[in-house]
Amino acid sequence: MKLQIIFHRAKCIGCNACVEAAPERWRISRKDGKSNLIGAKEKKGIYQVVVSIDEQEENIKASSNCPVRIIKLNVLKKK
Structure with missing residues (x-):
């Protein structure tokens, strides 16, 4: 199984909660103070990445x- 992470970056307030919880996957941008989802691809302002279920x-x-509920998770099962 894999985990899909979906992130609506434009709505990010830069509170750092995601970085504190998962620092290997999240970083705060020095440019605008918002979070970056490491390894994600952007499409129409929504960032997505598929990672190990670990x-x-x-x-x-x-x-x-x-606090703004802009990180969504989906467990992807093998087909």
């Missing part, structure tokens, strides 16, 4: 700690 626990924390 990253699920810390990214659940990142998602649930986000």
Whole structure:
């Protein structure tokens, strides 16, 4: 199984909650103070990345700690 992370960056307030929960996947941008989802591809302002299911626990924390609720997670099952 894999984990898909979906991030609506434009709505980010730069609170750092995601970075604190999952620092290997999230960083704060020096340019605008918003979070960056490491390894993600952007399409129409929405960033997505598929990662190992091993990253699920810390990214659940990142998602649930986000005060503006802009991090969504989907577990992808093999077809």
